[in-house]
Amino acid sequence: MTTYKRKPTKGELRSQRLEEVVMYPIDWLEERSGLIGGLRYFLFRKVPGDVNWMQTLGSAALTAFLVQAITGVILAMYYTPSAATDPHTGQPVAWLSIVNITDHLTMGWLVRGMHRWGASVFIILMFLHMARVFLFGAYKYPRELNWIVGVLILVMGMMEGFTGYLLPWDQTSYWATVVGINLNGTAPILGPWLAQFLRSGQEISGETLTRFYSLHMLVIPGGIIALITLHLYLVIRLGVTSPPWSKEAAGMEPSEDGHAPLRPGLTQPVPRGISPQGEPGGSE
Amino acid sequence: MAAVRKEKPTPVEEQRAQFAQYKADVKKRGKSFYPYAMFHDTVMSLVVVTVIIALAAIWKWTSYGPHHDGLHPGLLGPEYNAPADPGTTSFVPRPDWYFYFLFYLLRIFKWPESVFLGTIGVPTICLVLLLLLPFLDRRRTRGLGSRPVALVAAVLVVLSMGVLTFKGATANEALASEVIADVPTWVTKNNLPPEAHPERCCSRPRAVRRVTRTSARAARTSARRTCRTSARGTSASPRRSSTCRTRRPSLRGRRCRRSPRSARSACTSSRSSSKPRKAGTRHE
Numbered sequence: 001m002t003t004y005k006r007k008p009t010k011g012e013l014r015s016q017r018l019e020e021v022v023m024y025p026i027d028w029l030e031e032r033s034g035l036i037g038g039l040r041y042f043l044f045r046k047v048p049g050d051v052n053w054m055q056t057l058g059s060a061a062l063t064a065f066l067v068q069a070i071t072g073v074i075l076a077m078y079y080t081p082s083a084a085t086d087p088h089t090g091q092p093v094a095w096l097s098i099v100n101i102t103d104h105l106t107m108g109w110l111v112r113g114m115h116r117w118g119a120s121v122f123i124i125l126m127f128l129h130m131a132r133v134f135l136f137g138a139y140k141y142p143r144e145l146n147w148i149v150g151v152l153i154l155v156m157g158m159m160e161g162f163t164g165y166l167l168p169w170d171q172t173s174y175w176a177t178v179v180g181i182n183l184n185g186t187a188p189i190l191g192p193w194l195a196q197f198l199r200s201g202q203e204i205s206g207e208t209l210t211r212f213y214s215l216h217m218l219v220i221p222g223g224i225i226a227l228i229t230l231h232l233y234l235v236i237r238l239g240v241t242s243p244p245w246s247k248e249a250a251g252m253e254p255s256e257d258g259h260a261p262l263r264p265g266l267t268q269p270v271p272r273g274i275s276p277q278g279e280p281g282g283s284e
Numbered sequence: 285m286a287a288v289r290k291e292k293p294t295p296v297e298e299q300r301a302q303f304a305q306y307k308a309d310v311k312k313r314g315k316s317f318y319p320y321a322m323f324h325d326t327v328m329s330l331v332v333v334t335v336i337i338a339l340a341a342i343w344k345w346t347s348y349g350p351h352h353d354g355l356h357p358g359l360l361g362p363e364y365n366a367p368a369d370p371g372t373t374s375f376v377p378r379p380d381w382y383f384y385f386l387f388y389l390l391r392i393f394k395w396p397e398s399v400f401l402g403t404i405g406v407p408t409i410c411l412v413l414l415l416l417l418p419f420l421d422r423r424r425t426r427g428l429g430s431r432p433v434a435l436v437a438a439v440l441v442v443l444s445m446g447v448l449t450f451k452g453a454t455a456n457e458a459l460a461s462e463v464i465a466d467v468p469t470w471v472t473k474n475n476l477p478p479e480a481h482p483e484r485c486c487s488r489p490r491a492v493r494r495v496t497r498t499s500a501r502a503a504r505t506s507a508r509r510t511c512r513t514s515a516r517g518t519s520a521s522p523r524r525s526s527t528c529r530t531r532r533p534s535l536r537g538r539r540c541r542r543s544p545r546s547a548r549s550a551c552t553s554s555r556s557s558s559k560p561r562k563a564g565t566r567h568e
Contacts, residue, residue, distance in 0.1 A: 046314030047321050055321075056328035063329035067336055083368070095367040102354050102363050109363070113340025117360075121336050123382045134417075134438055137426030141299040144418035151415050158382065165380055174368030175377030183390075187404040204370070239310055240321075244426035250314065251306030 041236075048242040048250040054132045055240060061125035062228065064118055068160075071115040072217060078105060081213035083169060083206030094169035094209060119161055126154045138241040146234040153227045156220050163216040169209060177212075178204055299424055384452025385445050391455065396469045 008016070030036035078101050082093040089096060101108040130150060133139055139147035166177040181204070185195030200207040242249035293301070315321070339360065346358025354363025369375075379387055386407060393402030413420070421434060428435050470476065 043318035043322070044316050046310045047317050048310050049313055049315050051321055051324075053324060053328070056324045059325040060328045060332045063332045064336070067333060092367050095364070098364055099354070109344045110337070110340050112363075113343045114336050117339035117343065118336045120381065121332060121339070125332070131438070131442075134434070135428065137428075137431065137434075139418045140421070140424060140426065141418075142303055147418050148415055151411070155411065161380055161382060168364055169368045170365035171368055171372065171375050172365045172378060174370070175375045176379045179377045180379060180383075183386075183403040186400050188400070191404070239306065241306075241426070244428065248313065250309035251302055 045236065045239075047240045048246075048248075050242050050246040050248050050250075051240055052243060054135075054243075057125055057129040057132050058235070061122060061129050062232075064122035064125050065224070065228065067114060067118045068122060069221065071111045071118065072221075074111045075101065075115055076217055078108065079167070081167065081210050083209050092169050094167065098168045098170075119164065123157055123161065126150075126157055130154065136241050136244055143234070143238055143241075146231060146238065149227055149231045149234065153224060153231065156224050156227065160216060160220050160224070163212045163220065166209065166212045167216065174204065177208075295422075302424060381449070381453065384450075385448035386452075388448045388452035388455065391451075399469070 026036055078097060080093050080097040084093050085091065086093050086096055098112070101112050103109070105111075133147065133150070162177075162180055166173045181195050181198050184198065185191045187194065196202075198208070198211070199205075200211045242251070343358065343360040343363065346360065347354055347356050347363050348358070355365070356362060389402040389406055390399065391402075393399055393406075421431075423431075425431060
């Protein structure tokens with residue numbers, strides 16, 4: 001709070017009061033939750049100075065997932081997961097609702113198209129992101145756990161693709177799912193049980209459709225959201241890696257025998273036997 | 285330095301020291317996530333959303349056929365296919381593109397004894413290796429130049445995934461024959477009646493459809509299935525089965541299409557002798 005030698009003018013008083021009004025709810029929230037501090041930490045945390053465009057692939061995949069979530073919610077408002085036959089047209093209700101969304105609903109084609117192609121973009125971006133992490137060796141200590149979480153997200157993303165593919169209930173989706181479930185069924189021990197569970201019976205039916213719908217929009221996305229949260233938490237906690245070829249990479253790159261830094265000009269190696277928590281021994 | 289070093293540090297100590305060095309370097313020389321890195325992320329996210337919208341638009345505008353429905357295959361395929369119909373005999377199942385590599389694995393392990401490898405074995409091994417990657421590669425160096433094994437492995441994986449995806453995408457005939465090749469094992473495993481065996485199908489055509497379409501186990505419960513006669517591969521002229529239509533009044537039109545060739549190839553389990561057929565475009 002600014003202290004004035006002279007009496008504050010009306011304008012100054014007004015802006016002072018405005019600041020109090022704006023800050024009050026923020027302070028209120030911060031005092032009770034610490035969320036503002038967390039947000040500030042998230043936004044103003046330091047990342048290495050040499051991060052590059054390849055390191056945006058993770059957030060790009062996150063964006064694709066958000067697109068899937070939003071368009072998926074909209075689609076769920078109009079889609080009917082029922083294989084029952086519509087008495088007027090003689091067609092399956094689920095298929096009719098897809099046709100309705102695509103052909104008649106305002107902008108329905110856009111929402112469905114974004115969901116359908118966003119799925120492919122999401123998968124591609126996850127693979128590219130994984131390739132980047134591999135290339136950078138960013139899965140190494142201490143980020144092993146985050147690599148595993150990422151692989152699980154990729155697997156669940158592909159499960160989303162598999163379950164979502166059936167929902168239009170057209171020929172392509174039906175027969176692809178028949179084959180897919182049969183493939184699952186060839187696994188030893190658990191296979192037949194898994195196939196039976198996915199089919200919800202001996203054959204693919206309306207129950208399979210509702211089961212896939214539930215998996216597709218409740219179970220798997222819930223898991224993905226939880227895993228993404230964990231993934232981001234670990235990214236923020238452990239930090240982003242520098243490109244390994246960078247001349248100013250943060251952290252020392254060990255040489256082949258692992259005892260001296262590969263590029264001694266950047267950072268001195270931490271003296272062995274001394275706590276590594278101290279100041280880095282000189283640089284640049 | 286040598287005086288400071290009391291004893292050789294353990295690998296755990298070394299990696300901790302390296303990470304502490306990383307943290308110190310980032311703190312000292314890093315830049316703030318907001319706005320620097322976040323700017324890149326935002327630009328990339330906008331690109332992603334734009335690409336998704338563009339794909340949806342291309343899908344819509346190139347597939348909107350002369351009859352104002354989404355059945356017309358445009359650049360990215362039709363917006364929807366004919367409704368799912370368990371009674372068809374000629375539909376070639378195809379998964380979404382990112383499953384093509386799995387799909388093509390089945391052609392490599394095509395013999396009944398080894399199908400299990402293609403469906404579950406190889407993918408599971410790959411997944412486990414992927415999950416365990418940080419524990420398989422425990423060296424601390426991150427530069428690709430000093431990770432020749434990782435580099436070669438990455439190139440091989442990318443190449444094989446690319447080749448498998450391409451081969452899966454251009455495969456003329458989809459999985460039906462592979463699924464049939466798998467049937468003998470199911471027959472023995474599940475103690476099915478001998479009619480389910482594909483070798484006998486030519487004399488007992490009823491079994492063919494059963495086995496090709498759904499899991500062999502469905503054979504037992506499928507007495508109520510209609511349109512069975514349409515699978516008889518002897519007659520060449522497509523003729524709609526009237527029994528089908530009377531028995532399944534709820535389904536109209538397209539079903540009961542007969543595919544003599546696919547039925548025949550099902551009998552002999554041959555996949556190479558049949559002429560290439562464009563899979564996936566089941567648009568008549």
